[in-house]
Amino acid sequence: MTTTSFSPTHWNTSASVWRTVLRMRVTLYKRQFTGGRAVLKVIAALFGVLGATLLCLRASGTNGDYPELVSGTTSLALSTIGVMWILMPIMSGLSDDNLHPRHFQILPLEPVRLARALFSTSLVGMTVPITALAAAAIPIYAATHHPAALPLAIVAWPTTVLLMVGTSRVAMLTMSQLLHSRRSRELALLAFSAIFGGLYLLQFPLQSRLDTVVGGDVTWPLTVAHSIPFAWGITSVDAAAGGAWLLAAGAVLALALVDLALLWSWQHLVVRYFNGKVAESAGATSLQLKNQGRDIRTGWRASRLGSVISRELSLWHGDMRRRTQLLSVAIMTLVSGFGPLISSSIPFSAAWGAWFLIYLAMAAGSNLYGFDGASMWHLVMIPEAAAADVRGRQIAWAIVMTPFVVVATAAVRIFGDLGTDRLAVPIAVGISMIGVGAGLVVAISAKAPYPVPEMKKTFSFNTRGSFNGSSFGLIILGIVIFAATTAPGVLLGALLPSPLNYCAVPVAVSIGALGAWIGGRVAITRMQREPDRILFAVTTT
Known part of the structure; x- marks a missing residue:
């Protein structure tokens, strides 16, 4: 048998190493x-x-x-x-x-x-x-x-x-x-x-x-x-x-x-x-060590849905890769919400800032199962847990992203020259986009997952190491979906006289809830029928 290319003798020649x-x-x-x-x-x-x-x-x-x-x-x-x-x-x-x-x-x-x-x-x-x-x-x-x-x-x-x-x-x-x-x-x-x-x-x-x-x-x-x-x-x-x-x-x-x-x-x-002179990545945080061995799931956290929400909220705070996505949303909050108010050279209106921010937040959370990687194996073994998992992820995403939207919306109203004029429009648009965005987040995560690099192994803030065309296409399609679902709220809020224009708000709530439900059903169906494919996609580079 000939010597394999992985033998030490073969490898330790410059030409062999280079070719391999x-x-x-x-x-x-x-x-x-x-x-x-x-x-x-x-x-x-x-x-x-x-x-x-x-x-x-x-x-x-x-x-x-x-x-x-x-x-x-x-x-x-x-x-x-x-x-x-x-x-x-x-x-x-x-x-x-x-x-x-x-x-x-x-x-x-x-x-x-x-x-x-x-x-x-x-x-x-x-x-x-x-x-x-x-x-x-x-x-x-x-x-x-x-x-x-x-x-x-x-x-x-x-x-x-x-x-x-x-x-x-x-x-x-x-x-x-x-x-x-x-x-x-x-x-x-x-x-x-x-x-x-x-x-x-x-x-x-x-x-x-x-x-x-x-x-x-x-x-x-x-x-x-x-x-x-x-x-x-x-x-x-x-x-x-x-x-x-x-x-x-x-x-x-x-x-x-x-x-x-x-x-x-x-x-x-x-x-x-x-030579072993590089220190290993830090492990658990002091809070994690403090809670080690102690069950902190009490009250609403003890329920199936509550445990998912609690876990997701902690991951958005503790996972460096997710926090990177959050930071991009925070930066865009400053750029889109406050930037146009400070400098007239920025070529867009701050009134559009919150809407663009929600779209960015949707894109930031469009690979939730990729963030989990192999740790989502339990969903493959227990497909019945998919419903609570998907709904919990939706609620957690909405909880995390809503404050950014509120800040961007309030900034242009407080520091800009719009005041309370047609306030029903940004409220309706924000509500409907948050709901529809929650549906898109889980639907894209389930339909087009991809693996995310581990930051402890290589210094990179990206989450697009194995980005695929399907995810990109669905994120772009999200623009069309957002435009179609926000149109009723915009038209009602802009065309009806005050205070009748505030009827756009319950309409937006209905559209947002429907969008969240449909997107959730798409994700749940995919999780229950093909969980093994999702696991393979997020663990294979």
Whole structure:
């Protein structure tokens, strides 16, 4: 019998490790590139190629009396791509890296060789080639504007791509090792959410003043973009065009040195992990330890429905992945409820904030069984418990999300100029959307579940690690359902004279209750007929 590919002798050669890791990545890509997920990835790739092509065309063009705008906007675009490489895997789960050092921890491998294999093979996929296409704007800019600097630009092209990819990989691995406690992850979540929310809000005033930048009246944003490492390739070309060849060569050399530092950091972090210097994730909280061995289910919590509600409420508070979803809802409460009242540059009305918030809350809770993972096995064994489980999840979701909606609705009425005018409209819309949303949450969770990454294993705030096309399609369909179910309340509240327009409220209550009941029945039926399929979906990546 020949030696298997998993023998220590075979594995501990650089070429064998690299080939094996590459085959593993390709196999995972093939498994994940099916059905709706494949469609989503193809669409995202097409948009990425389109954006990268437009950036290259922009780099090859001119701008009349303001040629510096070409280099400035190209630098800004490259810097944006670099920032997205860091933030997107953390905040949204859009990452192409499907293998991590922890997957190889029990194998007898040389950590240094594994680190090199993991990093080099992570360049395989769709994201890195699209990034390379976008970074091709550097040599294109040099060839069309300053041909003498083309050799420097050709060197800066791959080093810029490596900088983007390396920064993302090292940042993720560093935080997964340092932020191993629950409290540290919570603080990091708040910090990254503040950064993400700040960048989101910053785009509105920048867009409102874009004409001053394009017209050449304001140039400091472009100067700042030149100083960001992701744009040093363009900076090098401009320096060479101005005769500062020493600065031009220094910028490219700095890129190469930063890349080497990133590669060394990646290798060091992988070796550190294999040497057992990474602490395990924190376990139970002090409150959980205090209640260990004590039955706290009394009163309404002792009933079948009450126990589900109590469990779900505690999970929305205690599960880091669910709390991540809650934080996105909280941030949107501030952005949609208070943002338009503070800044006129935000291009939507605060009156719509609460409605958009409910839709986001529905999307945030549309994978409840994915959050549970293998722990939902008891529902497979006892299908009769599905009804109480589904209804309890609906009630808990409504309890958790309603305060956010109330705050967003009250903000625009108290601090805006609407007052109590047509107050029946937001009340009716909010009630009907909460009810229908409760139905959609469990229906989508049962119809299109997918596994959620465990945050204790890798630092990521996303819950979309194995996001599928069915879930995405149903969430989009939710827009149509919300529009149809809120229309009666909006029409009655807006067209009838006061106080008759408040009849929209009981109509909204009826619609919301009906929507919650129908969505619940869809979920219960699915849970009772095919619980094994749901369990398989949420435990298979």
